[in-house]
Amino acid sequence: MEFKVSKELIAELEKHIAEKNDKELAVLMNDMHHADIAEILDELDFEDATYIFKVLDSDQTAEILLELEDDLRENILSRLSPKEIAEELDELDTNDAADIIAELSQEIKAEVINELMDVEHAKDIVDLLRYDENSAGGLMGKELVKVNENWNVLTCVKEMRIQAENVSRVHSIYVVDDENRLKGRLSLKDLLTTSTKTQISDIYIRKLNFVNVDTDDVEVARIMQKYDLEAIPVVDELGRLVGRITIDDIVDVIKEEADKDYQMAAGITQDIETNDSIVELIRARLPWLLIGFVIEIIASFVLKDNERAFEKYTTLIIFVPLLSATAGNIGVQASAIVVQGLANGTLKEFSSNYFSKEITVSMVSGTIISLLLLVYHSLMYQQYLVGFAISISMIVVILFAATLGTLVPLFLHKNKIDPAIATGPFITTSNDVFGIMLYFWVAKLILGF
Structure with a gap:
């Protein structure tokens, strides 16, 4: 319990x-x-x-x-x-x-x-x-068990007993040469079932995963997750064994990274906790709010420039919130999946196959939403051409949002910027401005105002 x-x-x-x-x-x-x-x-x-x-x-x-x-x-x-x-x-x-x-x-x-x-x-x-x-x-920690490739099994067991006194958990037995360079790992089963006179060099496993001391902690987490490792050895620039990283340390890294991405997706620019001071909380949250404020001001100018359209086709303004919300949701969904793929290694760079898949999903989703919108508008207002214009605009804006949500995280990742920033306010505020511009541009082409 x-x-x-x-x-x-x-x-x-x-x-x-x-x-x-x-x-x-x-x-x-x-x-x-x-x-x-x-x-x-x-x-x-x-x-x-x-x-x-x-x-x-x-x-x-x-x-x-x-x-x-x-x-x-x-x-x-x-x-x-x-x-x-x-x-x-x-x-x-x-x-x-x-x-x-x-x-x-x-x-x-x-x-x-x-x-x-x-x-x-x-x-x-x-x-x-x-x-x-x-x-x-x-x-990494320095506590580990290592044996020399030139020892026999009997010497190896004796040395392991001495080393294991300072190691709380023995995940792996690492094999090194006389210069302490990592050569492989030793199977406990092979050690127990082999003659005591057998040389370690004859039985150790040469293939193993390892990381360099300078490897980023998030990359270490990805490798350990991918290969389902409980521990991974760490080597220096000369390939010498200098430590090991265990799964409990990596769990902390995964949690911290998830917390950071979650906060960044919510428009929080730095790591904060619930017990931080008011000043720290404001400093972390205000920047994106100000950026959103500026972008929404720009969106208001777009609406102002189309005042004549509202006078002639009043229902255009009614559906602006629906358009912004739908485009924002589509964009956030697309970017969230890309960011997840980049984080777990299933997506490393731009993929035309994945991009085509995302556009297809958005096209189908947009078409269904637009048809429902067309039916609703026709029943409520009996302005069929206007309803058609709004529906087509919705499809265009949704496709734009999906494209933006897919490509922006990839662009940020390529330029060494955390792509998680693209899963929140960045996408929603960008879609507000460009989505509204596209909305009126398509409506103008169809209605001719």
């Missing part, structure tokens, strides 16, 4: 905190998962959350740190000494420890690193800090 924070639990915790009853607090939270404890701490005020954090053991609180909201983690860390922070980091994998250290000030960062008990652990963390956080190097 999924854990949920209750008012009764919060009240009980606050009671123990007020009474300084550390023993009861520890007993109450001893069997809880670290993610559940983090959820509880996020519900408490900073003082109470920090109090509970200091009551718990470092092997428990280290994992909790990773699950906390950014502002609470920052607040708790600010109340810990460099030695206390180092004790937490000694319990974490190198990549998780590096992520937390990266959030500290330069002064505190140096003090914390000096306080780390395990020198090798400290060296690995420092090494990870030099990589961009959005690269494979910034995602």
Whole structure:
């Protein structure tokens, strides 16, 4: 059953905190998962959350740190000494420890690193800090199991036992040469069913997926998703094995990318959270609103230039909102599918086959909508030529919206701009202006006003 924070639990915790009853607090939270404890701490005020954090053991609180909201983690860390922070980091994998250290000030960062008990652990963390956080190097951990291709099976097993002590989960056994260059991977089944005198070079699997330290994190996620990998090795510029990325790290990348795309599609220009300040929220949301405002002003001029048409054919103005909404929906649908294809790798560049398919779908959809509109207009107003003009205009505008929704994300992607920006206000506001212009242009050709 999924854990949920209750008012009764919060009240009980606050009671123990007020009474300084550390023993009861520890007993109450001893069997809880670290993610559940983090959820509880996020519900408490900073003082109470920090109090509970200091009551718990470092092997428990280290994992909790990773699950906390950014502002609470920052607040708790600010109340810990460099030695206390180092004790937490000694319990974490190198990549998780590096992520937390990266959030500290330069002064505190140096003090914390000096306080780390395990020198090798400290060296690995420092090494990870030099990589961009959005690269494979910034995602990887140093904990892995590797064997030399020149060892035999017996030596390999002995060395693996030593290495596995520092690895929480062994997803793969990697094979390297004397220069630490990645050569392949070792099957556990082959290792267990082969003579102890057999050379590793005779049984290891040479074909495996890997990424470079500079590979973008989103690309790493795409590769792991495509090949259904639980972990992937990372090599440097010389092909040397320097770390591995596990699926739990990639889940975070996928979530962050999805959040960013969702916000961008909604016209939000930067990453925000519900607990951000009013100023930050306004700064993220106002730019697209202003752009939309300007574009809609332009659309109003188009309407003004066709005032005479409204006087003669009054129903033209009635269907402008319907036209804008339909074109906007068609454009957003088309762009959303393209952006999805670019994200999961099923669409890498312009495809005439896909473009033809999208235009066909839009043509059929537009024809059905236009026929319904023609029937409705004819029954309601008995102005058959005007109804015909509006219906034909609808088809033209829908085809334009589909074309724009398909090509714009591809153009943005080709020019290294996040195509998710094309799935929201960009498409809808563009369709408003160009759609209305096309609407009156087609109507004018048919009605001659």
